[in-house]
Amino acid sequence: MKINGKTKLTGIIGWPVEHSKSPLMHNRAFDALGLNYCYIAMPVQPERLKEAIEGIRALGFTGINVTIPHKQTVMQYLDEIDKEARFIGAVNTIKNEDGCLIGYNTDGKGFMESLREEGIDPSGKNIFVIGVGGAARAVCYYLCQHASKLYLHGRNMQKASVLMNDLKTVSSEVSITETKSSIQYADIIINATPLGMKEDDPMPFEPSMLRPDQVVCDLIYWDTPLIKQAREIGCKAVNGLGMLLWQGVLAFKIWTGITPPVELMREELLKGQNT
Ligand SMILES: NC(=O)c1ccc[n+]([C@@H]2O[C@H](COP(=O)([O-])OP(=O)(O)OC[C@H]3O[C@@H](n4cnc5c(N)ncnc54)[C@H](OP(=O)(O)O)[C@@H]3O)[C@@H](O)[C@H]2O)c1
The missing domain is CATH 3.40.50.720 (NAD(P)-binding Rossmann-like Domain)
Known part of the structure; x- marks a missing residue:
């Protein structure tokens, strides 16, 4: 899929985050489905988390994943948090619904x-x-x-x-x-x-x-x-590879409403494991 003027943005914030395998699996799924989305890894220092979340809203990201060390601290900057994420006390997925940021946790x-x-x-x-x-x-x-x-x-x-x-x-x-x-x-x-x-x-x-x-x-x-x-x-x-895969599948569904090709996503994770 070529990135163009209509490409929708998703990604992951963490610190560090360059080791993340999520860009591989999500971009493979977007490509396979012909969806004009892209997924990028965004390193965010803990003291810049608030600015980063404002940026997600301002730039109109469709949604993001959140990883260590921001899963708990990000909650204070969101508009809504679903019941399970509230119980868990951590958010790993955010959906941007017309500027309203909703936090979910798909790990469990x-x-x-x-x-x-x-x-x-x-x-x-x-x-x-x-x-x-x-x-x-x-x-x-x-x-x-x-x-x-x-x-x-x-x-x-x-x-x-x-x-x-x-x-x-x-x-x-x-x-x-x-x-x-x-x-x-x-x-x-x-x-x-x-x-x-x-x-x-x-x-x-x-x-x-x-x-x-x-x-x-x-x-x-x-x-x-x-x-x-x-x-x-x-x-x-x-x-935990299956857990990593399925938390991503569930996040993908939250953002797009579409079930992604699970086996292609798994293939990407396994490929990453062997390199
Ligand atoms: N497969 C997946 O998708 C997935 C998703 C999330 C997490 N994980 C993995 O799950 C593991 C835990 O992650 P987390 O987010 O729960 O981390 P966390 O919030 O830091 O919790 C880690 C837990 O392990 C304990 N612990 C840490 N070091 C220990 C040690 N040396 N001896 C005994 N206990 C120790 C901690 O005890 P204290 O509270 O006393 O520090 C705490 O109870 C990590 O390996 C992470 O990679 C995998």
């Missing part, structure tokens, strides 16, 4: 879609989540509505207890566990910490605790040492 729903396509049904399951930050809040909001029991484990007990109390307004079957030994009772174990992103990171928990009948998910979007070891043990193990 994206994660649920990634489970669905892997044939993993969280209904009636015991689920153990390690980490109680933004991504954990997003996935737990949905998981607690299906799980039989949701165990939260965070290194910051106060933060874990805030999340537990918030989730209890959605479902009563949520508890904090101080030790990782509850992993033995879990059907699904989710790493929602960044442990595994760097080569010298310790494991989020000792993988030898795992049994082959358990499912292990890592929100990091490549095969971390945890995912690799879980597979060796015989567990079904899923990395």
